[in-house]
Amino acid sequence: MNWRGKLKGAGQSPPRVGLEEIVWSWLGAFLGMGAVGLIHAWMLSGLGLSLLIGSFGASAVLIYGAPKSPLAQPRNLMGGHLLSALVGVAVCRLLPEQAPLAGALAVATAIAVMHLTRTLHPPGGATALIAVIGGDAVRGLGFVYALVPVGLGAAVMLLVALIFNNLPKGRRYPEFWY
Amino acid sequence: MPGPAAGNAPGLEVSDDDIYQAMREIKGYLDITPGDFKELYLKALEHAQRRMLGSRKAREVMSAKVVTVSLSTPLREVAEIMATQGVSGVPVLDGEGVVRGVISEKDFLGLMQEGRKSSFMSVVAGCLSASGCLVSQLLGKTACDIMSSPVRSVRPDDSVARIAEIFTARGINRAPVVDEQGRLLGIVTRSDLLRHQAGSGRA
Structure with missing residues (x-):
């Protein structure tokens, strides 16, 4: 197939999920993000540490909205975030004054590392990027960034998913652990 | 069946x-x-x-009940056996049950029109023309005179895929399944393979 032919797209969009599924996805995401948000508020006032980062919103789409997806499994959720955070911090230290290049390098390398380790989790790309563009608050954390907020936040979301996604009859989580 | x-x-x-x-x-x-x-x-x-x-192995798809003839069976009898049993080929066994050759319709046709590439229709054409039929050639001969030998036989543990390859490469339709001493255990034909290729077992 040539380039133009490929551009047309030969596939079909998957069907829309049922209303029940939409309600459970909404509820799961609300509880998961709510839990992270509450701990964030408590930690911020007590320890001055932040727990909320943007990439958790993306993780919520996967683990509460598409819990069957291989991308949403615990191995991917935890592995993808942790490895991407390490990659992001390392790149940020390597190229401290070159944000555009560092951002590109961090995200691209995070994808490569996640592929290599079978932990592909799209929000990991955001986690790596935030390490570079997150400002002084994130830079000040150094490699601790991989543990708090990234590791701890992902763990809280995972815990909510493990409890909540197994309550409805038609849902189960995880498909596999590692 | x-x-x-x-x-x-x-x-x-x-x-x-x-x-x-x-x-x-x-x-x-x-x-x-x-x-x-x-x-x-x-x-x-x-x-x-x-x-x-x-x-899938040969032993699973083969027919264990095989119509056979011996080296000294007269051709008249061989033809009768093939006709009444409705088979187009028979293994030829010696006294120990070892497969020494195979006789198929092709071997008969070959004898009836020596020196020419034979098919059923070419024999019919010959019979209708002046040269006439040469069935008399068959009189007095026995199985060992016209059988194809040596035989391409297979072992019970040969895979169906391997046998299909042999059939295609040699242009043959059946192969006797033999043990280590060459004694007949069964026979695999093209239709046995087809039946199992379609994904269904023996009815």
Whole structure:
């Protein structure tokens, strides 16, 4: 197939999920993000540490909205975030004054590392990027960034998913652990 | 032996719409397009078929009841046996039950029109022309005079896939299944292979 032919797209969009599924996805995401948000508020006032980062919103789409997806499994959720955070911090230290290049390098390398380790989790790309563009608050954390907020936040979301996604009859989580 | 008709496995005929409907029936968001699923399904089916062919052995598809003749059976009797049993080929055994050759319709035709490439229709044409039939050539001869030898035989543990290769490479339709001493255990024919290629066992 040539380039133009490929551009047309030969596939079909998957069907829309049922209303029940939409309600459970909404509820799961609300509880998961709510839990992270509450701990964030408590930690911020007590320890001055932040727990909320943007990439958790993306993780919520996967683990509460598409819990069957291989991308949403615990191995991917935890592995993808942790490895991407390490990659992001390392790149940020390597190229401290070159944000555009560092951002590109961090995200691209995070994808490569996640592929290599079978932990592909799209929000990991955001986690790596935030390490570079997150400002002084994130830079000040150094490699601790991989543990708090990234590791701890992902763990809280995972815990909510493990409890909540197994309550409805038609849902189960995880498909596999590692 | 009324075996099921050989044909395409019905499972191959999955339409895009079937897949779309199936995806709707499964609760939850499936992270795959119907097209990708179909590709996956067809490839998996291919692997399954190859596995079935590779693992099925001659002993499982062969007929153990074989019509045979001996080296000294007169050709008249060989022809009668083949006609009454409705087979187009028979193994020729010696006194110990060892396969020494195979006689098929082709061997008869070859003798009836020596020196020419024989088929049933060429014999008919010969009979209708001035030269006449040469059936008399067959009189007084025995199985060992016209049998094809040596025989391409197979072992009970040969895979169906391997036997299909042999049939195609040699242009043959049947192969005797023999033990280590060359004694006859059964026979595998093209129709045995077809029946098992279609994914169904013996009826």
